[in-house]
Amino acid sequence: MVKADIRIELKHGVADPEGENTRKALELLGFKDIKSVKTVKLFEVEMDTDPEQAKEAAEEMCRRLLANPVIQTFRVDLK
Amino acid sequence: MVKADIRIELKHGVADPEGENTRKALELLGFKDIKSVKTVKLFEVEMDTDPEQAKEAAEEMCRRLLANPVIQTFRVDLK
Structure with a gap:
């Protein structure tokens, strides 16, 4: 059994209003x-496979469903 | 300059419909x-502080704004 952390981030330069508003709210709270x-x-x-296959499968999942290549990048970390 | 990864997860037993539907969609795609x-x-x-203060501040952010203690747990990892 393998656990994969699939991390999907916005590309540099893409607006992140949720992050920006969270920053403002935290500042208002005094941080x-x-x-x-x-x-x-x-x-x-x-996943119920070996680590090598799991990593490949996870990357394929990002390409086919989870990530939007126009605005996002992805990274897979196995645990 | 410190970067903190604040990871907010649903507690065990709390429904995760987004995760469950993602699983179904991936299965339909053949995974x-x-x-x-x-x-x-x-x-x-x-954050622009030292690591110890940054970790404390991040945990305080979770308690005060980012996490809902009824259904979520949080973890802070410094990078």
Whole structure:
């Protein structure tokens, strides 16, 4: 059994209004020193294969369904 | 400058319809061997402090704004 963390981030330069509004809200709550807040979508997928196949399958999942290549990048980490 | 990964997960037993529907969609696309898909909310917060303060601040952010303690747990990882 393999667990893959599939991390889907916005590409550099793509607006992240949720992150930006979270940063503003945290500042209003009194948190100083925050430079930026970025939101990331993470899928934790449990698979019943060996690690090598799991990584390949997870990357294929991103290409076919989970990520939008126009605005997002993805990274797969096995655990 | 410290980067904190704030990972907000649903507690065990809380329904995750987005994860469950993602699992179904992946299965329809032909991905076998998937046992489960869980969705996780991740905030990447950049702070201008030392690591110890950053970790404390990030945990306080979760308690005060980012996480709902009724259904979610959080974890802070510094990078």
